[in-house]
Amino acid sequence: MAPRYAPSLRAPLPLSILLLQMGFAALFALYARLAEPEVTADNHFTNTYAGFQDVNVMLFLGFGLLATCFVRYAFSSLAFVLLLGSCSVQWAILANGFLYHFHDGKIWISLRSLAEAQLCAISCLIAMGSVLGKTNPVQLLLMALLEVTGFIANTWILHTFLKAEVMYSSALLHIFASFFGVIMSWTLVQKQPELQHEKEKLDRKTALFSMMGVLFLWMFWPSFLFGLVAPSLPACKMAAIYSTYLSMAASAISAFTISMVMSPRGKINMAHIQGAMLAGGVAMTFVISVNHMPWVAITTGMCAGLLSTMGLLYLKPHLELTFGCHDTCGVLSVHGLPGILGWAAYLFVQVSHAPDTAWSQSMFCICSLLITLSTSAIAGGLTGFLLKWTIWRPPQDRKRFEDQAFWKFEHLAMEQ
Amino acid sequence: MAPRYAPSLRAPLPLSILLLQMGFAALFALYARLAEPEVTADNHFTNTYAGFQDVNVMLFLGFGLLATCFVRYAFSSLAFVLLLGSCSVQWAILANGFLYHFHDGKIWISLRSLAEAQLCAISCLIAMGSVLGKTNPVQLLLMALLEVTGFIANTWILHTFLKAEVMYSSALLHIFASFFGVIMSWTLVQKQPELQHEKEKLDRKTALFSMMGVLFLWMFWPSFLFGLVAPSLPACKMAAIYSTYLSMAASAISAFTISMVMSPRGKINMAHIQGAMLAGGVAMTFVISVNHMPWVAITTGMCAGLLSTMGLLYLKPHLELTFGCHDTCGVLSVHGLPGILGWAAYLFVQVSHAPDTAWSQSMFCICSLLITLSTSAIAGGLTGFLLKWTIWRPPQDRKRFEDQAFWKFEHLAMEQ
């Protein structure tokens, strides 16, 4: 029942996590200071603690419970989300701090820098979705460090070379994270013997936990997008809430009906609902900053729900069978495709509003998308190669999606 | 295992939902626009996004999880709450918009109109509680449209003929929804072969999910009532929070003790707790606008808990055995009786405060109650008759409270 690596190697794995945390503590001691509230008041990314707290709920309860769907992997999923979230938030505070909040030799921590770090942590948890169940915590932590670094590098590239605003490059997070995840998963685990691992299935109770996670994400998505709109546009911020709310509702209805229509016996598939309900929010990430018509939000939500369900039905098994690319939570369909749909809707609205700048606007959008796709593919591929290294002791195939490999269960206390 | 309707009919059912959503999109495109935040600031129903978000949590997580109690019907309950919530919010925005927010040929959407729509959606989900498990999603959606229309019509009648304030007519939502639900259920399903369907029972785990839903409703009820107090009375708004908090606490304690006292062996019944804990909040819906004495809140809460537990113990089985009226979640005992108790307490406090207007005040209260009861009975009866129509393919008796009829379970993927 125990993992097959020798006892002498097991201790170094948790110790390396502890060392990482001590490294963070040292970096914080050397460089990080808390900013005075006055400094942050006029330049706020998320202007309220309540909005920050809502995103915190999405990050830990939303993604944490969403990941508990696998019947024998619920403990690990939830715990690894916690571990990765806690770790990537600290690393993102440091990395963003050195790039954007470095004055007088110190990083100044404020509600804004915590909110930016949450954004990076969300991108890291999306990427994690594609390798969940096939990696151990040390691999996941390494992945988290590299993904956050890649995401911040991509934002920096877009900012430096294309003068992209931070709100625009933040909106690319779904596309970046899903492509990073899929390419990483493809590099890491090529061969897939069977179509679906037996343990990848939902059971009636874990599906309810997972659905609760979806609900937390679904309900607080307006708060998430509210934080992504520049505070200089208060009308835009409220509009973001109304639009996102309507889009999420339309996306949920669309997910239900498409799942029912596509099934030969008219039955709903819980896995489709869980993915496609969120697609409306993903697609709105771009659209909120340019559109204030409710019907556009509703239509985008409906199309995103449709596209996402189709992706889960056809694209996910196709990638697996044809390319051997196994995407555990279907992040390409849930975040990648709706993200690109939102990007296209953004471009379309921008061009139709200002036809005279159509050419430059289109070039900017297309370039930024291509740069993001390239960065994510390169970063994802490198991460995948790095994680294959046997020094990390990746779990064997039969240990995948199995809590037993990582957890001490009390009813087995006697035998161990 | 599949529903017995012919394949040719199954596709039209989900397609009709999709058509409905497309109709909403078209109506939003033609009429709905987002209001500027300035317009809404001085005339706000719920004045903060945080309060709106709390009610959103009650609507989807609260009612959604509350409904998961049935041992083999948890997926459907949760998903249908989501579907109905998403749908009725959109319809209520449009219907309320045409009546109250229509200027310059457009409906102006604001945080206020979303909050009003949430109220209608809550009334729709309460009514749904009485037919849960005995209807399919298309029937439920039709019910949602009719219930929301009926509730808005009732508010309009009270406003037009009795000059009732919107806060007062909104407070009637529990009474309207529970009578609508019970009459609809009675018309829809008359004969009940056994006392309780085997699948209507709780199991140890679904009861915990359900209890979480109750807790979300219980905890955020002060936010809900906070939104129902006119913003011109700031002292009243804070008093609503303190009173509701105390009333909910007293109601919980009363529910526990009555459930224990009434059981021959001194044992607590989870179904009673889940219903009666909320009764304190239901009863306060009226009382908050006239009373600021903590002891009145505590006493109202205790009496509501007592009344609700008694209703679940004696009224619910009696209605079922004598009239063949099956009320799945006992909405009459949980929302109807405490609502009437709260109405009576409101009338009593009003009369004792201003004895000189006692006669006119009593007439107004009694008339509004009678109008609400009549409207809800007529609307509920008509809805019940309409839903009996076999074109909707209602689930057969043995398919009731059974997820299998609507969901594709992955462990059965091979056979299907």
Place this chain on the structure above:
Amino acid sequence: MAPRYAPSLRAPLPLSILLLQMGFAALFALYARLAEPEVTADNHFTNTYAGFQDVNVMLFLGFGLLATCFVRYAFSSLAFVLLLGSCSVQWAILANGFLYHFHDGKIWISLRSLAEAQLCAISCLIAMGSVLGKTNPVQLLLMALLEVTGFIANTWILHTFLKAEVMYSSALLHIFASFFGVIMSWTLVQKQPELQHEKEKLDRKTALFSMMGVLFLWMFWPSFLFGLVAPSLPACKMAAIYSTYLSMAASAISAFTISMVMSPRGKINMAHIQGAMLAGGVAMTFVISVNHMPWVAITTGMCAGLLSTMGLLYLKPHLELTFGCHDTCGVLSVHGLPGILGWAAYLFVQVSHAPDTAWSQSMFCICSLLITLSTSAIAGGLTGFLLKWTIWRPPQDRKRFEDQAFWKFEHLAMEQ
């Protein structure tokens, strides 16, 4: 299966709860009035309803779900947390009101007094953690009344004799509650036949519910500590949020790694994670008021996670085997040890900041700690002796950790 006490005694137990609630109602009627919002605005403990609501979520959802971990005791744990929370909040409003908010012959209730009452309720629920599963609801309610009274008395003693600020004495709540609980449990149940009760174990699903409770506590801890900082220090309030957030993250990582390192096969123990994740927040309760360096927060969090895991691994079984002191949820390791660590860190930071007042500062801290320990030990011991009295009909040993003794399960409806 029924409890062994005679029917004639069973009814008095719930009736005594009802009488207690009626007594509260009478006291509220005689003395309690709602304060005008103006009165509370300039003197606010927690300055927003949102912060109050966050602590409410911690109190009921957090502690409620945290307690559901026991495989056959989930209903009782959740329900008794609700019962005790509802009851102790009311008693604390009255007791605090008579001491601190009594003007013109009345207790004035405001958001501040509700927040103070929540604090007392939290201390009561922590103490409950050590006797959970070994007591009946009436014993627990009696314990709640005595614990809240003891905690308020301790605050009053520190305030009167040492001129301690209310923020400082509130921060002692973890230490007071855990020592109260452990001494009470030791007095109440001395002999423990086996090392661990079979029913004290987690199962895969109840552990997930419990983990959700931990997450609610973990996520909203910054709101909790935000409310404990004096509003005259706005910079301190925001710093409390950033520091607590970082400390919680470090504490989670530390808990994971220590649990893995300490296990002979490198496996994580869910019970350690659940306890030690929160230790970072407990330790920060003192530190936030004196420190604004992020690295101190991170280091304190790491040390608290380490100390708490070690306590759960070694101290908890040692207390049980050597002294027969059974601490159900390990509150001494989860709240007591990190609380003392935080106290020591506070003293250290204070002394290093102001070396000239080191002597008086140390004396103050040490005296306040010793007084708190003595008060909690005396109050806990007396409570334990009182609860042993057979008039309360304590559950027999074989009924411990067993829902069957208190709940009517529907699938057994026929037999009962």
